[in-house]
Structure formats: structure tokens, C-alpha cells
Amino acid sequence: MDKISPCLWFDGNAEQAVAFYLSVFDGEEIDRLYYNSAGPGPAGSVLSINFRLYGQTFIALNGGDEVSFNHALSLFVNCDHQQEIDQLWDRLLANGGRSLHCGWVQDQFGVYWQIVPRSLDTMLQDKQRAPAVMSALLKMSKLDLPALEAAYQQG
Secondary structure, three states: OOOOOOEEEEOOOHHHHHHHHHHHHOOEEEEEEEOOOOOOOOOOOEEEEEEEEOOEEEEEEEOOOOOOOOOOOOEEEEEOOHHHHHHHHHHHHOOOOEEOOOOEEEOOOOOEEEEEEOOHHHHHHOOOOHHHHHHHHOOOOOOOHHHHHHHHHHO
């Protein structure tokens, strides 16, 4: 098991969320824990599910309705090419997701994701060209890698 694993708190729909994430990212379920008679959930219902996406272990917890997700914590996905950006973006928008600015998308369960090209980090480290890249990025919802690369070349 990973030394640190993000725990995502759901309101009774952790099973649906995990099934969705496994389909979006071609992940794998690792194991499940169930409530017993001492838990706040009904005995025999799912308490948590451990699952893995791209080698990272996550925990989905059916914790109740006390808290909800916000953009203060997001999951950052480095993509190698525009096709991967497009595919993940479209999949995360399915069934009521929301398109946000600058590569952010909120999925149907409320989790925030940043879908970005891996090369963006390198572009933004170039002090002379970074302003042109950032200017282009700030006008985008889904990130457009060819447009970011063009801004980098012109910067």
C-alpha cells in the first residue's frame, strides 16, 4: 500500500463513484470494507473501497452527507497528448460533470480534476515564454496543447 493515499468522502455513493473512475481511467479495485453492526452505516453496506488509478491508491469512503468536495483539493492528471486530454475531459464530464477554467473539470460526484499536458510544467518554467503560455491558458476551459505549444514558440 502507498504511504499516502487520498481518501475521497462520498454520501452513500462510493460504489458508483469507484465504478465510474475505474471506467474513466482503466483502473482496478483492490478491496472493500463493509460496515458491521457497530458502524454508522447499515450492517453489510459498503464502508470503503480501495482502488488504484495509474498506480496511485485511493480510498472511497461512504462517510455521509456532512461534507462535500470543493476545489481546494483537486486531482492533477498529467497527459501525454491532446487525445488523452480530450478523452479524459469528455469522460469526466459524463452524467452531469462541469467544465471549469484552466483545465479544471468537476465530475458528477463533485470531485475536482485538473487535466493538463505533461509538457505544461516545462513551458511554465521558461521565464521568458511563460507569460505567453499563461495568457493562452487563462482563456481556455479544456486545455488545448497545440495552442499552448504555439504560444510557447511565439513567446
